Amino acid sequence: xxxIPFVSVVICTFGERDIFKSINAVLSSDYKNFxxxxxxxxxxxxxxxxxxxxxxQKHKGLTAxxxxxxxxxxxxxxxxxxxxxxxxxxWIKEMVSSFSSSEIGAVGGxxxxxxxxxxxxxxxxxxxxxxxxxxPKEIRKEDFIVLHGCNMAFSKKALEEINFFDESFNxxxxxxxxxxxxxxxxxxxxxxxxxxxxxxxxxxxxxxxxFEFGKFxxxxxxxxxxxFFFFPLLVLHDLPLALNDAKDSLLSFFRGKISFFxxxxxxxxxxxxxxxxxxxxxxxxxx
Numbered sequence: 001x002x003x004i005p006f007v008s009v010v011i012c013t014f015g016e017r018d019i020f021k022s023i024n025a026v027l028s029s030d031y032k033n034f035x036x037x038x039x040x041x042x043x044x045x046x047x048x049x050x051x052x053x054x055x056x057q058k059h060k061g062l063t064a065x066x067x068x069x070x071x072x073x074x075x076x077x078x079x080x081x082x083x084x085x086x087x088x089x090x091w092i093k094e095m096v097s098s099f100s101s102s103e104i105g106a107v108g109g110x111x112x113x114x115x116x117x118x119x120x121x122x123x124x125x126x127x128x129x130x131x132x133x134x135x136p137k138e139i140r141k142e143d144f145i146v147l148h149g150c151n152m153a154f155s156k157k158a159l160e161e162i163n164f165f166d167e168s169f170n171x172x173x174x175x176x177x178x179x180x181x182x183x184x185x186x187x188x189x190x191x192x193x194x195x196x197x198x199x200x201x202x203x204x205x206x207x208x209x210x211f212e213f214g215k216f217x218x219x220x221x222x223x224x225x226x227x228f229f230f231f232p233l234l235v236l237h238d239l240p241l242a243l244n245d246a247k248d249s250l251l252s253f254f255r256g257k258i259s260f261f262x263x264x265x266x267x268x269x270x271x272x273x274x275x276x277x278x279x280x281x282x283x284x285x286x287x
Contacts (some may be wrong), residue, residue, distance in 0.1 A: 001076055001077075001099060001102070001155070002076065004033050004096075005033070005075070005076040005077050005096060005099070006033050006034065006035070006074060006075045006076055006077075007031070007033065007034040007035075007075045007076070007077045007078075007079060007092055007095075007096060007153075008034065008035050008037060008069075008070075008073035008074060008075030008077070008078045008079070009026050009034055009035070009036045009037070009078075009079045009080075009081065009092065010037050010038075010039065010066065010069030010070070010073065010078060010079070010080050010081075011023065011026070011036070011037070011038050011039070011080075011081055011082070011083055012038075012039045012041055012062055012065035012066055012069060012080075012082075012083065013038065013039070013040055013041060013043055013045060013083035014041045014042065014043050014059065014062075014083075015043035015044060015045055018083065018084050018086075018200060019038070019045060019047075019083040019084075021086055022081060022082070022083050022084070022085055022086060022087075023036065023038065023052060025086040025087045025088075026052075026081065026087055026091075026092075027051050027052065028089060029087070029089055029090075029091065029092045029093070030089045030090055030093060031090075031092035031093040031096065034075070034092055035052070035053065035073070035074060035075065036051070036052035036053065037052065037053045037054075037055060037069050037072055037073060038052055038053070038054050038055070039055045039057065039065040039066075039068050039069045039072075040054055040055065040056045040057065041057060041059055041060060041061070041062070041065045042057065042058050042059030042060075053072065055068055055069070055072055060167075061167070061170045061171065062149075062170065062171045062174070063165045063166070063167050063169045063170060063171065063174040064165075064167045066080060066164075066165050066174075067164050067165050067167060070156075070159060070164055070165075073156070075156065076155065076156055076157075077095065077096060077099060077153055077154070077155060077156065078153065078154050078156055078159065079092065079095055079152070079153035079154075080149065080150070080151075080152050080153070081150055081151065081197060082149065082150035082199065084150075084199065084200050084201060084202060085111075085150045085151070085197050085198060085199040085200065086197070086198045086200070087196075087197050087198075088195075088196045088197070088198075090194065090195075091109065091195050091196065091197065094109065094192050094194040094195035095107050095109065095153040095192065095195050096153075097192070098190045098192040098195070099153075099155060099190075100190075102155075102157075103186075103187065103188045104155065104187070104188050104189075104190050105154065105155055105158035105182040105185070105187025105188060105189065106147060106152060106153065106154045106155070106158065106178075106179065106182055106187065106189045106190075107152070107153045107154075107189070107190045107191070107192055107195070108123075108124075108145075108147045108148055108151055108152050108153075108189065108190075108191050108192070108195075109148075109151045109152075109191070109192050109193065109194070109195025109196060109197060110122045110151075110192075110193045110194075110195065110196050110197075111148045111150060111151045111196075111197050111199050112196065112197070112198050112199065113199045113201060114198065114199065114200045114201060115201060120135070121134055121135065121148060122135055122191065122193055123135055123136065123139075123145065123191050124145070124146045124147070124148065125139055125140075125143040125144060125145055125146065126143065126144050126146045126176050126179070126180070127140075127142060127143050127144070128142070128221060128224070128225040128230075129221055129233070129234050129237040129238060130173070130176075130217040130218070130220055130221040130234075130238070131237065131238075131241075132146070132176070144179060144180050144183050145179065145183075145189045145191065146175065146176045146179035146180070146189070147175045147176075147178070147179050147189065148175065148197075149171075149174065149175040150197055150199050151195065151197040151199075152175060154182075158182060158185075158187050161185055161187075162178070162181045162182060162185055165177075165178055166178070166181075168219065168280070169216050169219075169220075170212060170216070171212070172209075172212055172213050172215075172216040172217070173216040173217060173219075173220040174216075176220060177220050177223075177224065180220075180224050181224070184224075209269075210245060210266055210269040210270045210273060211269035211270075211272055211273035211276070212273060213273065214242070214269070214270060214271070214272075214273030214274040214276075214277060215273040215274065215276045215277035215280070216277060217238070217274070217277065218234065218238075218273075218274045218276075218277030218278045218281065219277035219278075219280050219281045220277075221234050221281075222234065222277070222278060222281035222282065222285070223281050223284065223285075226281075226285050228282075228285075231278070238274070242270050242271065242274065245266075245270045246266075246267045246270050246271075249262075249263050249266035249267050249270075250263060250267065
């Protein structure tokens with residue numbers, strides 16, 4: 001890799017109003033050897049390509065859009081930031097500095113999430129049951145370091161070796177899946193706390209989608225740890241979480257926060273999503 005590698009920064013959007021803040025933050029970077037590619041995934045946002053490239057397409061979903069961004073990229077390093085996130089000026093420079101050897105397949109940074117109050121996410125880990133830990137005190141040998149989707153960069157060579165993002169995922173677990181596949185291929189994932197992204201999360205359709213979350217969690221686990229004997233262990237580890245999700249919906253109903261129909265739908269989706277993901281994974285495994 002060159003001492004000052006060319007970087008492709010990709011932002012995918014489906015209509016977030018803060019996309020212009022995201023774009024301007026990247027363009028204000030103190031690292032100059034880069035291009036910015038915005039993949040407009042079927043949104044009505046009018047983007048005039050001034051200092052960046054725009055790829056317009058019909059709606060395909062976030063993961064497919066990331067692959068489109070990779071396809072149009074020229075960089076040795078490809079970095080991703082979400083359309084509701086703002087990078088700090090030194091973000092690209094810090095990402096690049098972390099690709100210190102050919103063993104490094106990907107780099108993540110520190111993400112400050114803005115909910116009711118700011119929360120710092122520095123390190124995520126995931127085990128084979130799809131259980132994610134945020135900022136764990138210790139990393140177990142069997143755990144994988146995984147990336148935040150709004151703050152991640154890859155060597156293009158590593159992406160090519162694992163055949164890019166799996167478009168079977170929509171928006172949940174896609175970055176977890178690619179992290180595990182990189183690790184299995186022998187690449188290392190590095191975390192640089194100085195590569196900071198401010199993520200201004202808003203309520204939208206993808207958050208709280210219990211069906212999609214359960215579906216992709218089971219599909220991820222069964223796909224990457226493909227043993228039929230693994231399924232009972234997955235259910236055993238996941239059942240308390242599924243029941244807790246169902247309980248939250250029931251409590252919301254009894255407290256008058258949601259309707260009976262909404263409660264019934266949410267509880268149904270908790271389990272239906274997991275069944276759907278299991279079926280999808282088993283069909284692929286058997287074929």
